[in-house]
Amino acid sequence: MTDSVEAPIHLTPLTEVHRVLGARLIEFGGWLMPVQYGSIIDEHRTVRTKVGLFDLSHMGELYVEGPEAGSALAAALISDPPSLAVGRAQYSMMCTDGGGIIDDLIVYRLGETRFLVVANAGNAAVVSDALAERLEGARAILDDRSLATGLLAVQGPAAAAVLASFTDADLPALRYYAAIEATVAGIAGLVARTGYTGEDGFEVFVDSDRTEELWTALLPAVVAAGGGPIGLGARDTLRLEAGMPLYGNELDLETNPYEAGLGRVVKLGKATDFVGRAALERVARDGPSRRLVGLVVEGRGIARHGHAVYVGDRRTGAVTSGTQSPTLGLPIAMAYIAPADAEPGTVVDIEIREARIPARVVTLPFYRRDS
Numbered sequence: 336m337t338d339s340v341e342a343p344i345h346l347t348p349l350t351e352v353h354r355v356l357g358a359r360l361i362e363f364g365g366w367l368m369p370v371q372y373g374s375i376i377d378e379h380r381t382v383r384t385k386v387g388l389f390d391l392s393h394m395g396e397l398y399v400e401g402p403e404a405g406s407a408l409a410a411a412l413i414s415d416p417p418s419l420a421v422g423r424a425q426y427s428m429m430c431t432d433g434g435g436i437i438d439d440l441i442v443y444r445l446g447e448t449r450f451l452v453v454a455n456a457g458n459a460a461v462v463s464d465a466l467a468e469r470l471e472g473a474r475a476i477l478d479d480r481s482l483a484t485g486l487l488a489v490q491g492p493a494a495a496a497v498l499a500s501f502t503d504a505d506l507p508a509l510r511y512y513a514a515i516e517a518t519v520a521g522i523a524g525l526v527a528r529t530g531y532t533g534e535d536g537f538e539v540f541v542d543s544d545r546t547e548e549l550w551t552a553l554l555p556a557v558v559a560a561g562g563g564p565i566g567l568g569a570r571d572t573l574r575l576e577a578g579m580p581l582y583g584n585e586l587d588l589e590t591n592p593y594e595a596g597l598g599r600v601v602k603l604g605k606a607t608d609f610v611g612r613a614a615l616e617r618v619a620r621d622g623p624s625r626r627l628v629g630l631v632v633e634g635r636g637i638a639r640h641g642h643a644v645y646v647g648d649r650r651t652g653a654v655t656s657g658t659q660s661p662t663l664g665l666p667i668a669m670a671y672i673a674p675a676d677a678e679p680g681t682v683v684d685i686e687i688r689e690a691r692i693p694a695r696v697v698t699l700p701f702y703r704r705d706s
Contacts, residue, residue, distance in 0.1 A: 344362055344365060344366065344367050345365055345366045345367070345393070345482070346366070346367055347366060347367075347368070347390055347392035347393060347485070347546070348392060348485050348543050348544070348546035348547050349390045349392065349485075349546060349547060349550055350367055352547060352550060352551075353369040353372075353390065353564075356369075356372055356564055357372060357373075358370075358371065358372045358564070358566060359371050359372075359566070361567075363393065363456065363457075363567060364393055364455065364456030364457030364458075365393075365456060365457060366393035366456055368390070368393055368566075368567055369390065369564070369566040369567065370566045370567045370568045371566040371567075371568045371569070372563065372564050372565075372566055375566070375568035375569050375572065376569075376661045378563070378565045378566060378568070378569035379569040379572050379573055379661045379662075380661055380662075381491070381561070381562050381563060381565065381569075382490050382491045382532055382534055382562075382565055382569060382573055383491070383534065383573070383661075383662055384491070384492065384561075385491050385492065385493050385560055385561040385562045386489060386490065386491035386492070386493040386494050386497050386557050386560050386561070386562035387489075387490050387491055387532075387557070387562050387563065387564070387565035387569070388487065388488070388489055388550070388553055388554055388557045388562065388563070388564050388565065389487065389488040389489075389490065389564075389565050389570060390486075390487060390546075390550070390564075391486040391487065391488050391538065392484070392485045392486050392487075392543065392546060393456035394453055394454065394455065394456055394459070394481075394486050395453065395454035395455070395456065395458070395459025395460075395462060395463065395479070395481040396451060396452075396453055396479075396480045396481050396484040396486070396540065397451070397452040397453075397454060397459075397462065397463055397466060397477060397478070397479050397480070397481070398449065398450070398451055398452075398477070398478040398479075398480060399449075399450045399451075399452060399466070399470065399475055399476070399477055399478075400446075400448060400449045400450070400475065400476055400478070401448055401473070401474045401475035401476050402448055402474045402475075403473040403474040403475050404448050404449065404450055404473075404475040405417035405444075405448070405450070406473070406607055407469070407470045407473035407475045408442065408450055408452070408475075409605060409607035409609060410469065410473075410607050410608060410609050410610070411429065411465075411466055411469035411470065411609065411610065412427045412428065412429055412440070412442065412609065413427065413428050413429075413430055413592065413600060413601045413602065413609060413611060413615065414426070414427035414428070414442065414600055414601075414602055415602040415605040415607075416442050416444065416450055417607075418602075418605075419442070419443075419444035420444065421444050421445070421446055421447060422444065422445075422513055422514060422515060423443075423444055423510075423512060423513050423514075424441055424442060424443040424444070424512040424513065424514055424527060424529060425441070425442050425512065426439070426440075426441060426512075426597075426600055427439070427440045427441065427442045427452075427600060428440060428586075428592055428597070428600060429462055429465060429466070429610075430591070430592070430610060430611035430614075430615070431588060431610070431611060432610060432611055432613075432614065433611070433614050434591040434592075434611045434614035434615045434618060435587070435588040435589055435590065435591060435611075436582075436586045436587060436588065436590055436591065436592065436595075437458065437461060437462065437465060437588065438454050438455055438458035438461070438462050438582060438586075439455070439580065439582060439586055440452055440453060440454055440462070441453045441512075441529060443514050443525075443527065445514070445516070445525070451525070451540075452466065454481075455582045457582070457583070458582060459479075459481050463477070463479045463481070469610065482543070483542065483543050484540055484541070484542065484543055485540070485541050485542065485543045485545065485546025485549070486538060486539070486540050486541075486546075487538070487539050487541075487546065487549055487550060487553065488530055488531075488536060488537065488538045488539070489536055489537050489539070489553065489557065490530045490532045490534050490535075490536030490537075490565075490573075491532075491534050491535070491536060491562060492534065492535065492704075493560045493561070493562065494534070494535055494536040494537055495507070495535060495537075496560065497553070497556050497557055497560050497562075498519070498526075498537055498539075498553075500556065501519050501520045501552060501553065501556070502517050502518060502519045502520075502526060503517050503518050504517035504519075504526045506526075506528075506537070509526070509528045509537075510528060511528050511529075512527075512528065512529060513527070513528055514526065514527035514528070514529075519539050519541070519549060519552075519553075520548070520549055520552035520553065522541050522545045522548060522549050523541070523542075524539050524540050524541035524542075524545075524549075525539070525540040526538075526539050527539075527540070531570060531573070531574050531577075531579060532570065532573040532574065532577065533573060533574070533576060533577025533579070533700065533702055533703070533704055534573075534704055535704070571656075571658075572658050572660070572661060575656050575657075575658055575660075575667065575669065575701075576660055576661075576662055576663070576667070576700065576701045576702040577700045577701075577702055577703075578629060578669070578699035578700030578701060578702075579700075580595055580597075580627070580669075581656060584640055584655045584656045584669075585627060585655045585656065585669060590671075591614070591615060591618050591623065592615070593615070593618045593619060593622075593623040594618075594623040594624070594625050594626060594627060594671065595627050596626065596627050596699070598619065601615050601619070603615065603616060603619060622674065623674065624673075624674070625652060625671045625672060625673060625674065626671065626672065626673075626674050626677040627655070627669060627670070627671055627699075628669070628670060628671075628672055628677050628696050628697075628699070629667065629668075629669055629696070629697040629698065629699040629700070629701055630644075630654070630657075630667065630668040630669070630670055630683065630685065630694040630695065630696060630697065631665055631666070631667055631694060631695050631697050631701075632657075632665070632666035632667070632668065632685065632692060632693075632694045633682075633692075633693045633694055633695055634692035634693050634694075635692065636666065636685075636687035636688065636690070636692045637657055637658065637659055637666050637687070638654045638657030638666065638668035638670075638685045638687060638692075638694070639654060639657050639687075640654060640655055640656060640657070641653055641654065642654040642657070642668075642685050642686055642687055643685070643686040644670050644672055644683050644684070644685055644686075644694075645683060645684045645685075645686065645691065646673075646676050646681075646683050646684075651672040651673045651676045651683065652670050652671045652672035652673060652676075653670060653671060654668045654669070654670045654685060655668075655669050655670055655671060656668060656669045657669070660701060660702075662702050663701060663702065667701050668685070668694070669699070670685075672696075676696070677696060678696065679696050679697055679698050680695065680696060681695070681696040682694070682695055682696075683695075683696065
């Protein structure tokens with residue numbers, strides 16, 4: 336019998352900066368991260384109405400390069416990276432042979448033979464190992480730069496105005512899910528028009544040793560625009576209002592993309608065979624056994640992960656995420672329930688503290704910004 340050894344908790348380049356700002360730090364995905372600097376509700380509303388600055392340096396950055404990088408990624412992932420134009424990105428997933436989700440990802444095409452795969456923090460090592468295995472034999476090299484890369488996000492209605500004065504990138508011309516190599520505050524990096532808040536915004540990738548310099552440059556401008564630093568707490572409520580899944584809640588190894596309402600990500604028509612294809616073809620043909628839905632709670636109580644959902648006396652599923660929506664002023668949740676119960680308008684009951692609280696099925700997302 337051997338003693339188990341806990342994996343060390345990683346620190347972002349900004350850990351001490353967050354402490355100085357008074358952040359409450361928690362372990363998340365193997366990293367020490369700021370969950371809030373003040374009120375989560377205030378931080379949420381700041382991003383919805385003005386602008387917020389996030390430290391996302393816990394995310395995984397995996398570069399794949401070589402003559403067969405595109406085709407190798409097409410075989411490894413359910414999307415079709417070779418179909419991307421240079422400078423564009425796509426939402427993707429890595430699945431098991433059985434169609435279960437190992438992680439959800441964003442894939443950027445940085446050049447004809449160069450791609451960036453961004454993975455969730457808690458899954459970055461698993462994705463890196465699986466990707467290395469799936470690239471074996473292809474003329475492609477995997478460079479895991481997760482620990483060498485810092486990532487900041489500027490999100491909110493004023494994000495473009497704040498970032499514009501710091502970068503040589505043509506932000507008005509940068510489309511959603513597009514990226515460009517540029518300098519920001521004199522620091523070379525990659526600027527992507529992506530985010531996880533439901534608002535317009537940008538994510539800026541730089542070398543880890545320049546992350547604090549970038550944060551120090553951007554934060555005063557964010558504050559001057561009425562914003563501030565934002566923690567993971569508000570990031571979670573923002574993404575939930577926007578109907579965006581969180582790995583470990585809505586997505587996991589027991590869930591396939593069709594159940595999550597993300598069948599559009601699965602490119603069954605691509606020429607390249609890929610891991611999980613046969614299983615996902617069956618789900619596409621037969622239909623998923625459960626569906627992810629939005630719920631608006633019509634009684635008192637906040638639904639939380641794992642709370643049972645009923646139709647009459649029949650259990651139909653379980654809540655995956657829930658909160659009191661700061662924007663809508665209503666309790667909201669996402670849940671997996673039986674397809675027969677997933678029609679918008681259907682009334683279900685959520686078991687909250689041993690009471691059955693009524694809720695109504697609604698179409699996701701709960702919140703959509705004015706474009």
